[in-house]
Structure formats: C-alpha cells, structure tokens
Amino acid sequence: MVAMRILITGGAGFVGSHLAERLLSAGNEVVVVDNYFTGSKDNVSHLLGNPRFELLRHDVTFPLYVEVDAIYNLASPASPIHYQHDPVQTTKTNVMGAINMLGLAKRLRVPILQASTSEVYGDPEVHPQTEDYWGKVNPIGPRACYDEAKRVAETLFFDYHRQHGLAIRVARIFNTYGPRMAADDGRVVSNFIVQALRGEPLTIYGDGSQTRSFCYVDDLVGGLIALMENTAGEVGPVNLGNPGEFTMLELAEKVLEFTGSPSTIEHLPLPQDDPKQRQPDISRAKKSLNWEPTVPLNEGLVKTIEYFSKDLGTRVS
Ligand code: NAD
Numbered sequence: 001m002v003a004m005r006i007l008i009t010g011g012a013g014f015v016g017s018h019l020a021e022r023l024l025s026a027g028n029e030v031v032v033v034d035n036y037f038t039g040s041k042d043n044v045s046h047l048l049g050n051p052r053f054e055l056l057r058h059d060v061t062f063p064l065y066v067e068v069d070a071i072y073n074l075a076s077p078a079s080p081i082h083y084q085h086d087p088v089q090t091t092k093t094n095v096m097g098a099i100n101m102l103g104l105a106k107r108l109r110v111p112i113l114q115a116s117t118s119e120v121y122g123d124p125e126v127h128p129q130t131e132d133y134w135g136k137v138n139p140i141g142p143r144a145c146y147d148e149a150k151r152v153a154e155t156l157f158f159d160y161h162r163q164h165g166l167a168i169r170v171a172r173i174f175n176t177y178g179p180r181m182a183a184d185d186g187r188v189v190s191n192f193i194v195q196a197l198r199g200e201p202l203t204i205y206g207d208g209s210q211t212r213s214f215c216y217v218d219d220l221v222g223g224l225i226a227l228m229e230n231t232a233g234e235v236g237p238v239n240l241g242n243p244g245e246f247t248m249l250e251l252a253e254k255v256l257e258f259t260g261s262p263s264t265i266e267h268l269p270l271p272q273d274d275p276k277q278r279q280p281d282i283s284r285a286k287k288s289l290n291w292e293p294t295v296p297l298n299e300g301l302v303k304t305i306e307y308f309s310k311d312l313g314t315r316v317s
C-alpha cells in the first residue's frame with residue numbers, strides 16, 4: 001500500500017490512539033486533531049517523537065483546513081456519562097463535526113470514514129442486530145444526544161455520497177474495550193476492572209441480565225482499516241464488533257476471577273433507556289471486508305487488566 005497522510009479526528013482518545021499507532025507502523029503520516037474533552041495527550045505522547053506524527057488541538061465543530069489523503073472521523077465522547085455531561089455539545093460535535101469533516105473530504109476529494117455506533121439501533125427489537133435494522137431510539141431521552149446525533153451523521157454521510165459522489169465508509173462500532181480506556185469514563189469494562197483492582201464493589205446497574213458484546217480494540221482497529229481500504233466498494237454501514245455476547249453479571253464474574261479481587265457486587269439502578277441486549281451480526285464485514293475479530297473476551301480482559309494494574313499502580317494477583 002502507498003503511504004498516505006491520514007487525518008484522525010478524536011485521535012487522542014482510546015480508539016483513535018490505537019488507530020494512529022497502527023497507521024504509523026504501516027508507514028503512513030498521521031495528523032491527529034482533538035480538543036481533549038475525553039482524550040488526552042498522554043494517549044499519544046509515545047508518538048510525539050515520530051516525524052510522521054502531528055498533533056493539533058482543534059474542536060471539530062469549527063472548520064478545519066488541512067491537506068490529507070484520507071479521514072477517519074472519530075471525534076465524539078463515547079461513554080454515557082461523558083456524552084450526557086454536555087448533551088448539546090455532544091450533538092454539535094457529531095453533527096457539525098460531520099458537516100465540517102465531510103466538507104473537508106469534499107474539497108480534497110478523499111475518502112472519509114465515520115465512527116458510527118451500535119447505539120443507532122437503540123434498545124433493539126431485532127437480535128442480533130443486522131445493518132438493515134432501523135433501530136428503536138428514544139428521540140428525547142438522555143441517550144438521544146448521542147444516538148440521534150450519530151444517526152444524523154450517518155444521514156449526512158450517505159447524502160454526501162449520493163449528492164456529491166463522496167467516497168464514504170460508515171462503521172457501526174459495538175462496545176470496544178482495551179488499554180487506554182479512561183479509568184473514570186464510566187464504561188462497564190473499565191469500571192469493573194478499576195473497581196476490582198481497588199477492592200471496591202463492582203457496580204452492576206439493574207439485575208445484570210442486560211447483555212453486551214465486547215470487541216478488543218486491536219480487532220476493531222483492523223476492521224476500521226479494512227473498511228477504509230476495501231476495494232470491493234463497501235461503503236457500509238458495516239457492523240464491527242465481536243459477536244460473543246455476555247450479561248453484565250457474567251462480565252463481573254470474569255473480572256473478579258481474572259483479577260483475583262475480593263470485591264463484592266453491588267446493584268445500582270438501571271439508567272433510563274439502557275439497551276437490554278446487544279450483539280452484532282457481522283456477516284457483512286466477514287463477506288465484504290474478510291474481517292472478523294480474533295481476540296476472545298477472556299484474553300482481551302487479561303490484557304486490559306494488565307494495563308490498568310500498571311496504570312493504577314496496583315498488582316494483578
Ligand atoms: P474517547 O472518548 O476515548 O475518544 C473520543 C475522542 O474525541 C477524545 O479524544 C475526545 O477528546 C475527542 N473529541 C470529543 N469531542 C471533540 C471535538 N468537538 N473536537 C475534537 N475532538 C473531540 O472514545 P472512543 O471509545 O475512543 O471512541 C471513538 C469513536 O468511536 C467515537 O466517535 C465513538 O462514538 C465511537 N464508538 C466507540 C465505541 C467504543 O466502545 N469505544 C463504540 C461505538 C462507537
């Protein structure tokens with residue numbers, strides 16, 4: 001593959017920093033823009049010495065003028081507590097950010113990939129979720145600022161594709177975990193691991209019977225790149241995730257087992273509109289991208305626990 005200059009918005013975040021690493025190691029130049037709302041310079045500090053890496057503080061709700069060959073649009077808080085902290089800004093980031101980055105891609109005539117989400121399916125009545133399912137989203141609930149804004153972003157991507165012939169890619173990302181998740185961002189995998197390592201109770205919301213399917217970050221990054229680089233004409237939407245489905249109770253038990261933590265389990269109220277079940281059907285990604293995840297939950301959890309145990313200065317037993 002010919003080396004390119006690639007823009008990653010939100011590249012100082014959890015997924016973006018892994019994507020930047022992978023694209024750099026393939027010989028590309030990488031430009032990261034981020035406003036550090038949920039990401040941090042720490043996530044990319046190890047890349048700063050690389051002459052092919054550039055980091056810009058920028059908020060994607062404002063236009064951006066750079067010259068690149070491809071764009072990965074990841075800028076958006078992803079965890080419910082962060083995206084609900086300033087819901088208006090969440091919608092602005094996803095909608096105005098999409099408009100600005102699509103405008104940039106249009107001027108440059110370069111491909112652009114959108115980090116969409118399984119949240120476009122809302123609390124799904126179809127299980128597992130296929131890309132042709134339109135979803136069940138509460139448009140006025142606390143999750144709407146994220147879910148609906150991501151849905152509008154998909155609309156914009158497909159309208160730029162139809163109206164302007166833009167080369168788009170839309171990835172619907174399912175719950176992804178791994179090193180460099182923020183310890184305090186409230187997502188379930190980081191919460192449980194951090195709580196277990198600190199000997200605090202693991203907070204299960206509701207009775208813990210709700211399910212999620214967890215994808216290790218290295219697998220997801222491979223899927224994003226496969227989608228961007230595919231020559232089969234796949235624009236998406238494409239589900240990217242690991243179909244292994246677990247209840248939150250099962251996840252908590254695994255985390256307790258792998259950390260050897262004496263922590264107990266505490267049940268807290270289930271947040272409003274919390275989806276009851278979620279599992280990707282990844283047939284499309286398998287067929288058109290020849291992609292599927294390879295890291296099972298047990299293996300990915302062990303790696304993530306190792307990361308947090310160093311990050312928190314504790315030891316894995
Ligand atoms: P993250 O919060 O770690 O990273 C998001 C990054 O975007 C952060 O660095 C943040 O500072 C930056 N950002 C936020 N608003 C911005 C703005 N206005 N301008 C510039 N930068 C801004 O989250 P993540 O898990 O790395 O998620 C990355 C992308 O993938 C997001 O778009 C998210 O919606 C999507 N996604 C992630 C998951 C997951 O499980 N990790 C699942 C579905 C979709």
Ligand code: UDP
Nearest residue numbers: 080186187188189191203204205210248274
């Ligand atoms: N959850 C939980 N305890 C926590 C954090 C989350 O039981 O400390 C539950 C949450 O209610 C949801 C699931 O775990 O059912 C996944 O939550 P997360 O915030 O990671 O992502 P979501 O898929 O809901 O966006």
